[in-house]
Amino acid sequence: MHAYLAEWLSLIIRWFHVIAGVAWIGASFYFIWLDNHLREPPQWKKDKGIKGDLWAIHGGGIYEVAKYQLAPEKMPGELHWFKWEAYSTFISGMALLFAVYYFGNPGYLIDTSKAALSAGEAIAIGLGTLAMVMLVYETLIRSPLARHGMAFGAVLYGLLVLVAWGLFEVFAGRGAYIHVGAVVGTIMVANVFLGIMPAQRALVDAIEKGQEPGARVAQLAARAKLRSVHNNYMTLPVIFIMISNHYPMLYSHAHGWAILAAIGFITAFARRFFNLRHHGITRPSILVISALLTAILIWLVAPTRDATDGSTGGSVSDDRVLSLLNNHCVACHSTAPAHPAFQAPPAGIVLDQLAALRQHEAKVRQSAVDTHYMPLGNVTGMTDEERGELGQWLSDNR
Ligand code: HEC
Known part of the structure; x- marks a missing residue:
């Protein structure tokens, strides 16, 4: 019963997590699109301090959107903030990590051939990694490195590859992947919580007090901008992971881990095509290179029939x-x-009969x-010889 209810819980959290993520990334895509499609407004709007405007039709209504250079003459009574999309994605994501991996089945994290971790140790490594990477990122973004966008990007990428490699050394593949995803997602949410929101709050505060936004607001804004560039480039990779x-x-x-590193690079690079396109620059070579790199990756990753397959020579009996x-x-x-x-056969696969195996x-x-990958975490200690026998039987009984 316990496992059955846990399945429902994880299903409902997963559902919520996907919806929250769609709302967050959707709003973020929409605002990037909006910013890049603003046109020069007519003079009477400029006089009101409007920097760009845009007309759109959606759901049967016509919308007029205007972006101010700084702020309207009088701040509106109600200003919509976009933050709960990000926070609820994070909260549901953490809940899912606990429900599926930490409480549900730490077996997804543990691969005894890599490290004989206890469940507690695996969870500590998972949460510890999240905290450590956050600390490093927050230190870096406050350092002089933040003034060099490209260098920062390279360091960030290197850091994430290092995390992927490290986790892959100690965790089962699936556990390593989800933790890299969690690390990237956490950095993105922290960018909203620790950088973008405070910058927006400082700006609104200054405007409400009737002050010109000073150097501190400008500094916060510059750093928030860098954070949002990072988030922009991390959206495609994080969804892929x-x-x-x-x-x-x-x-x-x-x-x-290297596959993950390659995919992270390719998907972030592909994002650049859309970013440039928003600025009226269409550079198809980016997509062509991305597709080419993907093809190379697919070729490199293709399973090789190694010694474990059919090496037994002789035939293997049904028994x-x-x-x-x-x-x-x-x-x-x-x-x-x-x-x-x-509670139910994993992946819906029952393997108690030869017909099912076929x-x-x-x-x-x-x-x-x-x-x-199977048996999960090699809990049963299946040997290479046994894998070879299974492969031989499958080849003989196609
Ligand atoms: C400790 C439990 C456990 C054992 C033992 C186990 N499996 Fe699995 N198996 C799972 C789980 C959990 C999944 C779902 C994994 C996922 O969603 O990534 C799965 C999924 C699979 C899949 C589907 C993979 C896919 O690509 O969708 C196959 C095939 C499979 N197992 C075969 C086997 C075989 C063959 C054995 C015995 C040699 C075995 N499993 C032993 C838990 C186990």
């Missing part, structure tokens, strides 16, 4: 394979799993023969 977590071909790869399944798979992959973390041939080969 969140969904890549469902693709074992990526995170179960021996060099999963032998059934006993392999019994020893290594059915604790989880059965209609009523004995493993306490699962039915899922490609995925079984990928997760238990080509990679060591």
Whole structure:
């Protein structure tokens, strides 16, 4: 019952997290688009202090949007702030991390062939990494490095690759991936909470007091601008990381961290195409290079048939394979799993019969023969020889 309710809880939090994320990234995309489509307003609007305006039609109504150089003559009674989209994405994301990984199944984090961590140790490493990276980022953005945009970008990228590599050394692939995603998402939310909101508040404060925004407001604004550039470049990678977590071909790869690094680079680079385009510069070469790099990555990551596949030479009997399944798979992959973390067969795959094994041939080969993703965390201690036998049987019984 416990595991069953936990599944529902994680489903509902996940649903909420996706909605919050859509609202956040959606609003952010909309405002970037808006800023870049403002046109020069007519004189009478300029006289009111309006810097740019835009007309749009949506949902059957015509909208007139105006952006002020600084502020209207009189501040409106109600000003909409966009912050809860970001905060609720973070809160639901953390809740999901706890529900799925920390309380739900720390087995996603632990790979005993890398490090024999206890659940507590794994959670400490996960949360510790989040806190550490935040500290480093917040220190860097307050340092002189913040004056050099490109250099900062390179350092930030290097830092994230280092985190991916480090986590991949100690965590199971899936756990490492989700934590890199969580690190990037946390940096993005902190950018809103610790930088962008305070800058906006300082600006509104100054305007309300009838003061010209001074040097402090300008400094806050400059730093907030850098933070929002970082967030802009991190949107595509962070969404990719969140969904890549469902693709074992990526995170179960021996060099999963390098794949993540490559994807982070490609998706951030592709973002540049859209940023330039908003400024009227269309540079298709960026998309072509991104596509080319993706093709190279796909080729490099393709599973190689190594020694674990069919190396046994001889044929493998049905009974032998059934006993392999019994020893290594059915604790989880059965209609009523004995493993306490699962209420239903994971991924909907039941592996108690040979027919089922044949039915899922490609995925079984990928997760238990080509990679060591299954058995999850190798809890049952499946050997390379046994993987070889499974691969041999699959090849012989196609
Ligand atoms: C400790 C529990 C556990 C054991 C033991 C286990 N699995 Fe899994 N398996 C899972 C979970 C959890 C998932 C879902 C993983 C995900 O969503 O990434 C899964 C998913 C899979 C998938 C689907 C992967 C995909 O790409 O969708 C296959 C195939 C699979 N397991 C095969 C096996 C085989 C073969 C064995 C035995 C050699 C095995 N599993 C042992 C828990 C287990």
